[in-house]
Amino acid sequence: MKTTQLNSPWGDVRVMLENPQQLTVQGSSDKAVFFGQGYGAARLRLWQLDLSRRVATGTLSEIMGNGALRTDIFQRRLGLASLAQQAESIDAGAEPSSWQGQQYQHIQAYVAGINQALVDMKLLPVECLLLRYRPASFQVRDAYLLAQLKYFINSAWQYELFHTRLSGRLTPQQHKQLLTTVGQEGNPIPPLPLNEAGERLAEVEEALRDGLLGMQHLGLASPDTGSNVIAISGQRTVSGKPILAADPHMGHVNPGYNLMCKLESDEGLYVIGSHFPGVPGIIVGRNHHAAWGMVGIMADNQDLFWGKINLAEEKVETTEGWVPLKREKQTIQCKSGKTHEFTAYGFSQGRLLSEKGDYGLFLRWPSLDHPDGDISFYSLAKCHNWQTFRASLAHVHNSPMMVGYADIHGDIGLQTMGFIPKRKTEIGSLILNLTNPDHQWQGYVPYEDLPFQYNPPEGYAVYANQYSEALFSGKCALSNRWHPPSRALRVSELIEQTHQHDLNTLQAIQDDKVDVFARTALAILLPYLSVSTPLSDWNGDTRKIEQAQLFERWMQHLADKLLRKVLKRGSRALYSDFWPGCRWNMLTILHHHLTDWGHEKNAASQLVQDAYNSALAATQHATVPEVEFQHTIKHPAWLRKLLTGRYPYQGGNRETVHATRQHTDFLTQSQIGSDSPVKSKPYTFGPGFKLLCDLSDRGEVRYMMNTPAKGGPFFWLLTPTLWRWQQGLRWSMSMSDMKKNDK
Template sequence: MTTRWKKTLVTAANLAGLTAGTYNLLARRPVPQKSGTLHIQGLHEAVEIITDTYGVPHIYAQTEDDLFFAQGYVHAQDRLWQMELNRRLCSGRLSEVVGEALLETDRFCRRLGMHRSAAEEVTRLPAATLRILDAYSRGVNIFIAYNEGKLPVEFTLLHFQPEPWKPADTIQWGKMMGWSLGGNWETEITRARLVAKLGVERASKLEAGYDASHPLIIPPGVEYQGINLGLREQYEQIQELSGFSMFGGSNNWVVDGTMTETGAPILCNDPHLGQAVPSIWYECHLNAGDFDVTGVSFPGTPGIVIGHNQHIAWGVTNAVSDVQDLYVEKFNPENADQYEYQGKWEDAEIIREEISVKGQEQPVIEKVRLTRHGPILTSFQQTPAENEAAAETAEVPLALRWTGLEQGNIISAVAKLNRATNWEEFRDALRDWDVPPQNFVYADQQGNIGYIMAGAIPMRKKGQALVPSPGWTGDYEWTGTIPFDELPQTYNPPQHFIATANNRVIDDTYPHYITNEWLNGYRAQRIRDLLTSKEKLTLADMAEIQGDQYSLPAVEILPHILKLNGETQLEKAALEILRAWDYVLAPTSIAAAIYTKFFSKLEHIFLNTVLGDDEALKSSYMGIGSNMLTPSNGYASRNKPLLIRLLKEHDDSWFENSVIVNGPKSWDSALKNAFKAALDELRDRLGSNILGWQYGTIHKMTYNHPLGSVKALERFFNRGPYAVGGDSDTVNMGASLPSNPEVVITVPSFRQIVDLADLSRSRSIHAPGQSGLPASKHFDDFIPLWMKLEHHPMLFTRRAIEENAEGTLRMLPGK
């Protein structure tokens, strides 16, 4: 796929004949105007945009209409290509500009239908929300109109012009974020395939569960008793399905004044997302009327998603909620447009999607079928009943029900959140927050702290759905969503702090099902340990916690390695290095390289033993997603706690039926083989001198641009690679997929520390930079700060902003 994608880009952009000089000329094209005066049609009053030395715009407007108009303008000014790429991804229109390499991605997106859902929601929006979106869209479109011929270089290379921005484009990007952060549908399929291959009993043992020693979010310090209940019963559902044979995270925490040197709360947040060029985040400061808020936004959407205003601060992590269900549908063998429901045939809604493909005269037609549960995601092929051979190989019709296709009021929630001045207004704002569910931590200048899980989480007739459910019975329907006042929340808790890291929120006494997909609790445990290790905390302490790369899983795994007897000089040297290790996955650590390579080998040995040559199932179980929209799935963080549990149990029966020729027959031999294989690979890769085996040499991150996959453009658009530490279970995350453990794909994409004692002391950082334009100095200037775990000040007062101004652009109503 990657090779084909590169070839298509070369063809689409006609890059083969361009010279290096041409690239440099494109790179030096003028950047948009950020100083002086512009007369702009569509403004009501004058607007002032002060860009500080970090490339962050501070927008001062007289009216909210002009404020969001100006935010749309500055987003387009710095990130128009990113916005265009995102909306084409959401709406299934990438093939239109790059050709057939992304046709299958487009087909999937057309079936999913985020663009259809967004268009419907525009008609239902409250007037105030629609007004915000209209103003924002006008700002984007004015920039496009006023800069024709000076648009980002990507448009020149791919030979097309952006269409006008619409409110639906903003809404569908919100849905894409919801899709990325709420996608448990793939884990349902993986479970189903595990049951089909291994049976109920053995497949259920491959669930890691939630470690009883790991913390909950509510109430912190209370330990969850045992692994998830009812898993086996849920697994047994798959046996009733006729004909069915089949990574995001974040940290946030807040402490009250009893735990800080200043006596006021400190709030921290570092969402973990994939790194790319440009950054997914865009810092911005909005000031108009009762708006005075700063933080990060998503290019393409108005408002501030994470940040603070004059009164409160907030941060978010993904709540990892079960908001998606797959239904196996039974279609009428005599009429492919009908499906069964409670003993009757119902007509599916049929939608004809036309996909234009660059280089092809005729569009590709995707026939989409919508059932009462949602769109059929699988490629639909009606198989005659008498054709048994074809029936066995045909894909099962799977319909997706997802909250993101049914509602989307997040713009209203963000607007209220940005204005909120206290806890009650904060809660009221989050009543509108629906997709995706998030863990919000809160602090205010009166010294209060709090937590709310906000979002639309379905309630089900059967309680929970871990595998695809029969769509024809009516027994697995949704009955509503959990009422807001019954969602997990706490205010001024007695332990004086709240920390979330995508870990389990509540214990078994909570009356509603949220999910069985919680990430493990290693990061949450480490944050809690560090917060309670010092009597009074400072901003420097918080920055140190954000940079922590201590590995709690290594503490449990390393003793099993150290039981091995070194048979060669190299093995003995490696064991000595591991004995002296401090469990920190630093880029310079030799022990970290040995440990991570060992775990990778052990993971593969075990899964080969259990799953054999089923590469697709192994890939899915190891957390690798199925397509461009879902590069990872919910299994991505589960193998460490699972293997730790199995190592403790030391049950050799797992190896009795191994399909590996001359494979290990016990855990002891598996450990020995994994250790030897790890050292052999490190020696082959890095040489025989073990002192050169630093973790950062096999654990690197690159800021990749879509066009940077073309070799001729790589140095032009990409930045890196950079040696980084950590893994998926360290506070300072550096996560990679098991299929490619040396390529880091998820890191802290934004770091924020807010000081409620003095907001001017607050700090933040994201990378690579504010601008998406390679010619701008702000294209990659944040990378050195991010790599050194440093921040820049979140300038908030007018005086501080003017003292650090890089340019001031005055917008006046056009004549």
């Protein structure tokens, strides 16, 4: 993409691709810049923009055929288009000078830029040519629609299905042992609310019974997230000013979800960072005054409810008796020319996901109450101190996040944002009964009551999806499912090892692949072995592939053997995949609770030895797995091969700072496809990009992404970017001048 000069209704704008990973937009006004950002996003990511719109509206079948029908039906049941329409109406009707009125105008400019690119493009993306269609013009509503989609994807409602089903098969003791989380301070966090005696509350027992009953009525038989953000104060840096490091984790797809943008206007807008194509603005980045990064907090911000329904009379039974359901006739047009018709239903407390006989399963999330909110982060892009930073997040209603912060004044901190439901009774992540008043929402946690941390005395703030007593104890309930503290502990360990930090030391921390859990576990497990092992002198560095793979398989086989007398094979596999703290809990069970799982008290030695033997046998004929970047188009097989970028696995797991994961989450499962010929799971989840920001006068920013700015689909177009990613090479710039030297 060459430098393009544009005349917009809001002023002149220049759009250019500074390097293979950064789009720069310079304009005479903020609206002109957003026009240019939309133009550049469409020129680089038109396929991604249209694909996201089709996913959200349930119209994939029009271009991909019957294979996408189930996805379309699910999306139509959610009703995101209706929520987008409501959000657009709220912003359109707001006072033009208000933040909502400004957001609407910025989105108008952004969408106008997309449509100008559609007019100017002489050649459509390869995907459109392969599927033989031309994307329609974009509407302002589409930006609100994509915001609703991205909010919904970052969710955990599927966990409630699995959790309820699993909990019904376990004793309270087994449940607590299997689903406990270890906090950063080392203390256990129970998976469900307990009383002072450590027993389940009566309300929880009732909710579990109700949830299991609902699953029986419905005939129902995990997603995961991850990210790191690090803020180091000037007392620990060479420059005497803070440094911020952020690396959001997400599914490895081609093209990636991030587009690095630098936005600059004559009206004072100056910001660089990650842009999610579809909505104007910057999600993670920095301006002249401050830098920020966002991390998921595994929030329990959605609930699954079951209840009696009468679709003939279009009503559902709730605490208020039988209330009307809203009926929405849906027609899905398939590529074959055939149509699929069905009816979607919803009401104020949820959307009907599935039904069986006289019972239905409803999903409730905050957008059903508040579809509006800040989706462009315009005020965040212009924040200049801790107070304006916090104020800028107050209007964000969508996916709850922990936001790391650092500024040129020397302040650092963490702030929770997003809507968290207040519940009459804290039940935990279980399927709930629509007719039980204790299960109903009581509004949302006030923004001022959300956890935050400001200038911590240790001189740094680290968040990596872990439970931290300093942050969460005594505060409102946010989640029942946290990541183990491995990444946070490793980051803290590396920070403490160096007296004064700079971008080079933070870069090394971001790229670190040492598994601190492995070091702990080997000290416990190795004495049980009666044979020599290459793990005896392994320090947890997962870049040593043979040792790392042997340890991973050892833990997998150990979990399988510990749980097999209680859980069936499918449940064991799902647990190992979706529960972040699985390995930590296996050590606890091995040491203290063998009899609860059907083993003899003295069986630990044999279990560990048998698991090791199984793992050793499995690794003898194993090949090095691959890291893959899957494209959405997967058929036919020869085309899927051409569209899949890959490189050999080079270390990292879900508990290392540079995390890599096999496809076990909602997002990347859908990318793999059910007929994948790959015999062993590829790694398709991990950091999507990495950002480093020096808040000193030098103002250096370093960044790297694993897919190029231009969404070229073929694997050979990904190769140069993936090579840089493997080498850990960043692009570097100052806040006033682009530098093209590798760091």
